[in-house]
Amino acid sequence: MTFFLQLIVSGFSLGMVYALIAIGFVIILKCSKAFNIAQGHFVMIGGYLGFTFLVTFHLPVWASLLAAIAVAIVMGLLIERLTLRPLIGQPVLAVIMMTIALATVFEGLATLIWGGEYKAYHGVLPTITLRIGEISVPPEMLIGIMVSVVTVAILMLLFRYTKSGLAMRATAEDEQVVQSAGIRVTTVYALSWVIACVVGVISGIILGGVSGVMVGMSQVGLKAFAVVLLGGVNSIGGAIIAGITLGMLENIAAGYLDPLLPAGGGLANIFPFIVIIIVLVFRPHGLFGLVEIERI
Amino acid sequence: MALPSGTFNQSYAQDMAIFRTKTQWILLFAFLAFLFTCPLYSGDRILTILTIIGITVISVHGLNILTGYCNQISIGHAGFMAVGAYTSGMLTAHLGWSFWAALPCAALMAGLVGILFGLPSLKVKGFYLIMATIAAQFIIIWFILQFRNITGGGDGLAVPRPEIGDFVFKSKASYFYLVMIFACLATFAATNIVRTRAGRAFIAIRDNELAAEVMGVNLWAYKLLAFFIGCVFAGVAGALLVHYVAFATVDQFPFMNSVWYLGMLIVGGMGSTAGVIFGVVSLKLLDELVVIVGPMLAVVVSPQAAASLSLIMRGLIIIIFLIFEPRGLAHRWQMVKAYYRLWPFSH
Numbered sequence A: 001m002t003f004f005l006q007l008i009v010s011g012f013s014l015g016m017v018y019a020l021i022a023i024g025f026v027i028i029l030k031c032s033k034a035f036n037i038a039q040g041h042f043v044m045i046g047g048y049l050g051f052t053f054l055v056t057f058h059l060p061v062w063a064s065l066l067a068a069i070a071v072a073i074v075m076g077l078l079i080e081r082l083t084l085r086p087l088i089g090q091p092v093l094a095v096i097m098m099t100i101a102l103a104t105v106f107e108g109l110a111t112l113i114w115g116g117e118y119k120a121y122h123g124v125l126p127t128i129t130l131r132i133g134e135i136s137v138p139p140e141m142l143i144g145i146m147v148s149v150v151t152v153a154i155l156m157l158l159f160r161y162t163k164s165g166l167a168m169r170a171t172a173e174d175e176q177v178v179q180s181a182g183i184r185v186t187t188v189y190a191l192s193w194v195i196a197c198v199v200g201v202i203s204g205i206i207l208g209g210v211s212g213v214m215v216g217m218s219q220v221g222l223k224a225f226a227v228v229l230l231g232g233v234n235s236i237g238g239a240i241i242a243g244i245t246l247g248m249l250e251n252i253a254a255g256y257l258d259p260l261l262p263a264g265g266g267l268a269n270i271f272p273f274i275v276i277i278i279v280l281v282f283r284p285h286g287l288f289g290l291v292e293i294e295r296i
Numbered sequence B: 001m002a003l004p005s006g007t008f009n010q011s012y013a014q015d016m017a018i019f020r021t022k023t024q025w026i027l028l029f030a031f032l033a034f035l036f037t038c039p040l041y042s043g044d045r046i047l048t049i050l051t052i053i054g055i056t057v058i059s060v061h062g063l064n065i066l067t068g069y070c071n072q073i074s075i076g077h078a079g080f081m082a083v084g085a086y087t088s089g090m091l092t093a094h095l096g097w098s099f100w101a102a103l104p105c106a107a108l109m110a111g112l113v114g115i116l117f118g119l120p121s122l123k124v125k126g127f128y129l130i131m132a133t134i135a136a137q138f139i140i141i142w143f144i145l146q147f148r149n150i151t152g153g154g155d156g157l158a159v160p161r162p163e164i165g166d167f168v169f170k171s172k173a174s175y176f177y178l179v180m181i182f183a184c185l186a187t188f189a190a191t192n193i194v195r196t197r198a199g200r201a202f203i204a205i206r207d208n209e210l211a212a213e214v215m216g217v218n219l220w221a222y223k224l225l226a227f228f229i230g231c232v233f234a235g236v237a238g239a240l241l242v243h244y245v246a247f248a249t250v251d252q253f254p255f256m257n258s259v260w261y262l263g264m265l266i267v268g269g270m271g272s273t274a275g276v277i278f279g280v281v282s283l284k285l286l287d288e289l290v291v292i293v294g295p296m297l298a299v300v301v302s303p304q305a306a307a308s309l310s311l312i313m314r315g316l317i318i319i320i321f322l323i324f325e326p327r328g329l330a331h332r333w334q335m336v337k338a339y340y341r342l343w344p345f346s347h
Helices: A002-032 A039-056 A061-087 A092-114 A139-161 A163-173 A175-180 A185-211 A215-231 A236-260 A267-282 B012-016 B022-036 B044-069 B077-094 B099-122 B127-146 B172-193 B197-207 B209-214 B219-245 B255-268 B273-300 B303-324 B328-342
Strands: A130-132 A135-137
Touching: A002 A039, A002 A135, A002 A139, A002 A163, A002 A185, A002 A215, A002 A236, A039 A061, A039 A092, A039 A185, A039 A215, A061 A092, A061 A185, A061 B303, A092 A215, A092 B127, A092 B255, A092 B303, A139 A163, A139 A185, A139 A236, A163 A175, A163 A185, A175 A185, A185 A215, A215 A236, A215 A267, A215 B127, A236 A267, A267 B099, A267 B127, B022 B172, B044 B077, B044 B172, B044 B197, B044 B219, B044 B255, B044 B273, B077 B099, B077 B127, B077 B219, B077 B255, B099 B127, B099 B219, B127 B255, B172 B219, B172 B273, B197 B209, B197 B219, B209 B219, B255 B273, B255 B303, B255 B328, B273 B303, B273 B328
Parallel strands: none
Antiparallel strands: A130 A135
8 A cells, every 4th residue: 555655646746747848838739739849858958957057057956947947948939930930831740840850959959068978966956855654755856846836827827817828828729810919929939939948947957856867858758748638738737637647647557567567567658658549549639628620 | 844845645644644755764764774783883881771772762652651642640650660570570580481471461560550550540630640650659669679579579589581492682782672673663652552542532631631521532441541551661661671681679660760751751842752762862861971971070079979960960951941941852853843844934
């Protein structure tokens, strides 16, 4: 029982980070209908930025976070202006291919700048230890959960109550109508990419504090896709619930089934994909997504 | 300007012909003659490159039918190649089948697995389908690693070279001929598949799925057919690849290859048989350029930096093509031809 509860708790905290990554993805999707395959690479860059500012430059945590966010903002603006704006009006595949190309470039850049090695900064982030009976919450994760909750809350408020949030939701609905209403669509797109970058970088720093960074960390983006699909592509709340569910399920599956499998299992890596296939076959719009109705 | 000036189609047969003028026939035979005499005047290195290009052309033809014509985007093509590769590899290595019996099984198996992972395409499209095919890639590779006692798992699987009677395709030149015959057949098949009823259905689905369905195209059957055909090509290519290397490992079918195949389609031009060849040849030659320039760069910067620079360059090429030439090299080639045919009266 303790083993089970331990799996649940660590799954929950992992799931919260998945949710945060997935939200970055959902935001771009909500505004510009673009599927950002490179979201996992933002996370990886975030992890390396955290390493640079915290370990190489010895900045305090708050300053590192601000610096990383500043870099993320510049990155988001550049990406939108240089690569995605020329593609407005192009088919979906072009945009997806562009983000894949961006992912390749980021991978190359990360290897170029940071050498592509495994970097760890354990114990640099503040930790809170919490034990409930036999179960311990991973200390770095607790701070991660808090940051995630705050970020998610800010984003939800932004979407619901601010004017730019309204503009972003409207752009998702219909680009042309929004333009005729006098809203600058390009600004909205830029904003959404900036938010996605910032969210990705923050989750990268959290994940980096827990398990270190390496180039392969961008694979976590693939898990975020499973989260997004399970939750429904245009639902932030769905992303949170799905993130937590998937984190728990993945931990339980890996904990109980891996010992039974030959070749050491590795079920945690493949689990998100099995979820993706099942969701796509049986409930393509996810748990909380909107069912799209098509017209000719 | 599909035809040279002064040439007019006067019958239905002429209208349907792929090679319309004598010049085109002469060029075709000149090219084939050049291709099949390559081993006479090129070294082993060049033959290896050409063989790999041939195998990739077969695979990307399949992807082109699936993605370029039917608009079912797949980023799991290397995974489907792995299915064909391992089917053929296991049949020949464990059961002692001949390559010629194993190859159709490999193609069929890859096609069936393709249908299995194409099932979500009945309900979803665009990004969702991409996710399903990415999932296919990872799940297939995971399964291969799990069943290690028959697939060899991470250690790989030794595969015999194909043979006819006593003749074994052992030398580079003989395997080059084998691959090129298959590549020519694949090109011929791919060109003609899209001219059949099924091909027109694929194009209808690509252009507007809903309209196609209303017109009576059976989406269910044709989408799965597209997956089947696309993956059969992949299966053949995968089988040819492992029998060439005489060894099968999962490292031959990485996720990045799947992405890169799609990149080749974009560079070459989607929905065009010529585009496939343009894309594969240009990007593979670029790879070779990286292999040649890499060591020179490595003298200036560290080898690691050289490797990452090549990665960045690959990404940038796709970005540049998406922005400046979204219809690919095949379209540019058409423009050049039209310009040449109309010159000096360009209007």
